Amino acid sequence: MAMTLRLTTAMYARDVARANASTQAGDLAGDGDESLRLAMLRIAASRLCPSPKDLLVGATLTALRGILPPEECSASDVDGDVDGLIASGDLVAGEAFVADQRRALIYQSPPMFVRRSGGAVFMVGGLPETPSPFQSVTRSRGPIRELVPPPSDQDLADEGFTAFPMDAWMASPSPRSDSGLVAELDDRLSAVGNAGQLLDLEIVSPDADPGFYRGRWAAPRRATGRFISRRKRKWGGRAWGYAELVNGEAVKFCTLPVLDGRFRGCDEAWWAMFALDAIKGSRQSLEIHALGETTRLALRLPLPMWAQRRLLAVGTMADARPHGALFAYDLPSAEADEEIAFLADRLWMEPYHPDPG
Amino acid sequence: MCKRGDEWQERLAGHFRTLADRRATGRTVFALEHGLTADELDDLRASAVATFASPSERSRHWLPLAVHAAEVAYDYAGDEYWPSFARKTPGWDPTLAARHEVRETFRRFAREYRGPTPHGLWAEWFTIICWPIANAILPTDLQRQLARALYLAGPGLGQRLDDMAELGRHVAASAWEGSDRFQQLREQPLLLGQIALALLRPDATTDTLLLESTLRRIVTDLESERSAAGWIRHARGALVRSTMHLSGTRIGVDHGPASDLLERVARVAQLTAPEVFLRCDASDMTWGVWLSLPNLSPLADLSPTVREALLGSKCSAPAADTPIARGRLLFDSQDVRLMRWPRAGTPLIRFQGLAAGLESALMRAWAAPETPAVYRVRTDGTGHRVASRVVRAGQDYLVAHETPPDSLRHMANLTRCSGVHVSRIAVPSAIEPRMARTLRDVGCRLSQEASIWPAGVVPVGWDGEGSVEWLASDVPMLGVEVDHELIELSFDLLGTHRETTGRLLAGSTVFITLPQLPVGTHELLVKETPLDGAPTTRQLVIRIREPRRAAGDSGPIRMWPEPYSTDLGQLWAGATTVCIAGPARETDLRFILSTRPAGTPSATVRLSGKVPLGSDEWRALFDRDVRRDDDVASAFDNARWGRVEVDAGPFGSHALEFERSLPSLRWAIARPDKAYTLALSDDSEGPVLPEVAFAAFGRPDDLKPLSGPFVGNSFNADGGGGLYVARRGADQASIVAPPKQRVFRSLDQLKYQAHLAPAPVDPARLRAQFQLLALWSRASLPGNWLASVWRAEAVSLIQGHLIGAICGPKWRDGERAVTEARTPASLRAMAAGLTSPSPATRDHIRAITSGVLEVRGIALERRINDFRQLLSSVNQFADRAWSPISRTRGPGAAAWAAEFYLRLATDADVDSWAGTSMVEGLALAVAWSLPVRVARFLALATMVGSGAAASFQPPFDGWAWR
Secondary structure: OOOOOEEEOHHHHHHHHHHHHHHHHOEEOOOOHHHHHHHHHHHHHHHHOOEOHHHHHHHHHHHHEOOEOHHHOOHHHHHHHHHHHHHOOOEEEEEEEEOOEEEEEEEEOOOEEEEOOOOOEEEEOOOOOOOOOOHHHEEEEOOEEEEOOOOOHHHHHHOOOEEOOHHHHOOOOOOOOHHHHHHHHHHHHHHOOOOOOOOOEEEEOOOOOOOOOHHHEEOOOOOOEEEEEEEEOOOOOEEEEEEEEEOOEEEEEEEOOOOOOOOOHHHHHHHHHHHHHHHOOOOOEEEEEEEOOEEEEEEOOOOOHHHHHHHHHHOEEOOOOOOOOOEEEEEEHHHHHHHHHHHHHHOOOEEEOOOOO | OOHHHHHHHHHHHHHHHHHHHHOOOOOOOOOOOOOOOHHHHHHHHHHOHHHOOOHHHHHHOHHHHHHHHHHHHHOOOOOOHHHHHHHHOOOOOOOHHHHHHHHHHHHHHHHHHOOOOOOOHHHHHOOOOHHHHHHOOOOHHHHHHHHHHHHHHHHHHHHHOOOHHHHHHHHHHHOOOOOHHHHHHHOOHHHHHHHHHHHHOHHHOOOOOOOHHHHHHHHHHHHOOHHHHHHHHHHHHHHHHHHHOOOOOOOOOOOOOOOOHHHHHHHHHHHOOOEEEEEEEOOOOEEEEEEEEOOOHHHHOOOHHHHHHHHHOEEEOOOOOOOOOHHHHHOOOEEEEEOEOOOOOOEOOEEEOOOHHHHHHHHHHOEOOOOOEEEEEOOOOEEEEOOOOEEOOOOEEEEEEOOOOHHHHOOOOOOOOEOOEEEEEEOOOOOOHHHHHHHHHOOOEEOOOOEEEEOOOOOOEEOOOOEEEEEOOOOOEEEEEOOOOEEEEEEEEOOOEEEEOOOEOOOOEEEEEOOOOOOEEEEEEEEEEEOOOOOEEEEEEEEEEOOOOOOOOOOOOEEEEEOOOOEHHHHHHOOOEEEEEEEEEEEEEEEEEEOOOOOOEEEEEEEEEEEEEOHHHHHHHHHHHHHOOHHHHHHHHHOOEEEEEEEOHHHOEEEEEEEOOOOOEEEEEEOOOOOOEEEEEEOOOOOOOOEEEEEEOOOOOOOEEEOOOOEOOOEEOOOOOEEEEEEEOOEEEEEEEOOOOOOOOOHHHHOOOOOOOOOOOOHHHHHHHHHHHHHHHHOEOOOOHHHHHHHHHHHHHHHHHHHHHHHOHHHHHHHHHHHHHOOHHHHHHHHHHOOOOOHHHHHHHHHHHOOHHHHHHOOHHHHHHHHHHHHHHHHHHHHHHHHHHHHHHHHHHHHHHHHHHHHHHHOOOHHHHHHHHHHHHHHHHHHOOHHHHHHHHHHHHOOOOOOOOOOOOOOOOOOOOO
């Protein structure tokens, strides 16, 4: 730490940011901007939670202003990071009465850990305003903080970490068929009243390439029909929903989740996207790469939290992902088949092995 | 003569002599540090202790006696020391003289081997047993409390290991929850520091702090309890981590640690200041004015004096009508809506009853902001004040004026808060000269300066312009972006550190790292020298503070007692409740009782509640599912300790713990069969025996003396139940005994029935009746549900009866009708009794009673303030009775009288508050009873529409005076 005032460059400022970030994230994998963003978001959470999502996003963006290029650190990126940390268990989405009104707030999870079947450990949550006690053995990969080598349960308990109960970690909604899921959503949407005026609505365009997630979101224009959608709330965050549109105007809007309150709106929206793709005859592809003892699974659509957590219980997020993939997970090959079958069954995915060439 | 006893005496004398010589001066030697194995202790008991029946043997073998007494104390859990001692000391005669002998033994131990000398309030109450207990170092039930204190003290432990007294003070300051006996330990920082250091560094002690075998024993016992073991492990972990503490030259305006408590209070208050902010009400898009109250635990940590003052004084926000949840102040932050804009410089929070010096230290940092006040609109629908009033292009602001300037008068006022005009200003990205003028006119300072932000780490606070708060562990850095060309940009950290850039082009970004700054407030001056125009200098306020550890809570659930108390009896009686905040969901709760802290549960009740859970919801839940359960009620009678747990799903569980208060003079109740027995304990060991009196439920106003002896002898309570009072000097203990358990043949038998003698109107005799009322209201409650219901009825009955004596029988009849019907119509009928020949007085009554059904939502201070207007006619109606009050209290007389009238009508313990002025106050009330009727009218209004069980703290919910 400097002993006096010192002018510095953006490059050195980045080192300072990384040094601060390491108090929560340990060693940030590679030089990734995403890792630094996520680590700064964890610091924001440890200091500001319970907090509205936008405040966390704003505080993270401010801390990284001028340090990361704007194209690598937009509000939308950090907003997605919050979702990532909710899926990884670091943050919890909830509602609380603030000034007699229900408000969506983000909470920091208490210090907990998940031990994979192979013995590896990753940690979630933390104590407010307190650096992580395992900095020197923490390796951050995306939203996951793995401890290498893994400490014993006793070491973790000594530092106040409790095991995340596996039944809660592995919880998932009850299985449904693709058409059954969409039918349930249709029923719920039919039951809601008039939507009123909805601003900033985006829908999943049925005409877009299902292999390019970001490109699937579009303005409603003159669309008519029922669509997975999302809209910006007046104060705080994004609402995910299922909408009925007539000439681009929303006549009904059903805020997700409606089927299982344990999961987020985005989880239900992504689940429904998998189902709708399957019904249309273009099931989401599950790209499988055999890498010796490891099998890499690559996806082009975000996984609902319950599916992501299941993969993280046996494997890790991959350091590299195949071209065009949104996410990739490395699993021990011995356990890969079971997980592939799960994804094919519950998310109607189409497993395939690309040509090695 | 016991030869074995002589051998033990000799061996222990040699052992303690060696220990005292080896241990540095100022460090205590404890009788528990005898170094004997379990077998040796058995032998000591079998040989030496067996001869204690003989005074001469006791005198010769005083060290075995000290060791034995300390061993008994090690298992002490705050209930009965002497019965336990007698059980383990066959043949010992439990006379007062024999007890004094035990004390003398320990005094000698203190003289000869530097044994501990207990002092503090607890030692004054428990004059003999405090000696063996102090020599037991850390009796088992205190071990958990110390472990928790060490856990909470975690972040600051590492820096204090070299100074035991400072370590002790720090641990004491972190542990403001705990029993009276733990409080005693907190009052002895050196001793506490010695024990704490031994527990934190068990490998490094080598007998210099505590005998290794004794320490091992304590640690083993402590770690056998799961949560205590976790707390200790965590505290030791914090020790390893805290080696990063900063040192070096202090710079800036921080002048080192403040030696004076008030100065320290003022400094910490600056770092925990309440904030006036704005919040958008989405229903009508207006902006409410809110006061954000910080978690005040950092202030409470400063000293027990400050803590007690914060917990004990009544807290209110003068600009708010809603009460402040005082219990929550030390656990969590909370927001309170302001109905009136607070005048600049006036206190944002008042603590009634706080020492003047303390209040002024707080007020210096907690005064209302000046207007115009500029608020930056955040994306979460809140507006936060920009202290510098600097606005920037492209941003949204709200500007608050007490009197809006002409340019804003035509704009709609965006708030319903009175006394302020709030306008919204969207600053365009390109600012025309006219717009710049307008902004200046409304009090904004248009930024033509570089944009500065805290970079590289998210600070704990940042107002967006000129005030930033970092943690001491952060590497602080600022980013600066210039939007116009500069010849140079210089930074000056209050004259001690300077740095200057060269020429900077418009659009450049530079970063500046700051040196290590000590905890406190610092100023950074940033000077811009532009290519054209004059240089400008701006000030950045930098605050550095230590991390704050929540009281054991992390994750999405927050729980706290409201109002603050950890007394199990208060929880049972409903005088304190449990509040839970967090994500809205159905939650499982458990209420556990045990005869020892964290001991085997004697009762466990599962409850289901919905988070967030407030005081009213808790009372309803607790009354329905806990207090009405006979088995739980019996378990409560024997319980020393209780715990409320909330299941936070995958995030584990959160808990609050409660202990029974055990003053030196106290009652215990038991129900061996259908009849209740009472036992009176007196640990003060004084020569004067307590006097005991009884008032039956059937005649609650008739307190009759009983003849004893009572101390140490249990006796059958009266079959009809009632109030038992024990008094010894200023000490007093009262308990409600339930009616004898019987089969009730009809619901009528459950109904409370009593007869009262006509109440006196002579103020002195009337005061005696109010004192009896206070005894009933303060009495400990047994678990029995009927006892608490009848107690509440008895209190209401006596109070109504006394009010009837002042206001007349017709008024009394009206009150009965409201109490039964609890309808607005029944209350309206009472309004006829609120008349006065004076039109002004009638106006005052109208003003006070308008919107009377909302009175519960209005803070007590505001109710008193509103009531004061009625006192403007006091000379006209009660001249002679008013004179002594006016003479004694001067300009504060009307405020006192207003509070007196309200308390008289609603507070069963008004006598404790009024003290020696009670008789004068009653004389005033008898002379002019109209304000009593108005006050009762307000009190009765809180009953309307409420079906609340009458079994909780009587007489009126919504008038929580203490």
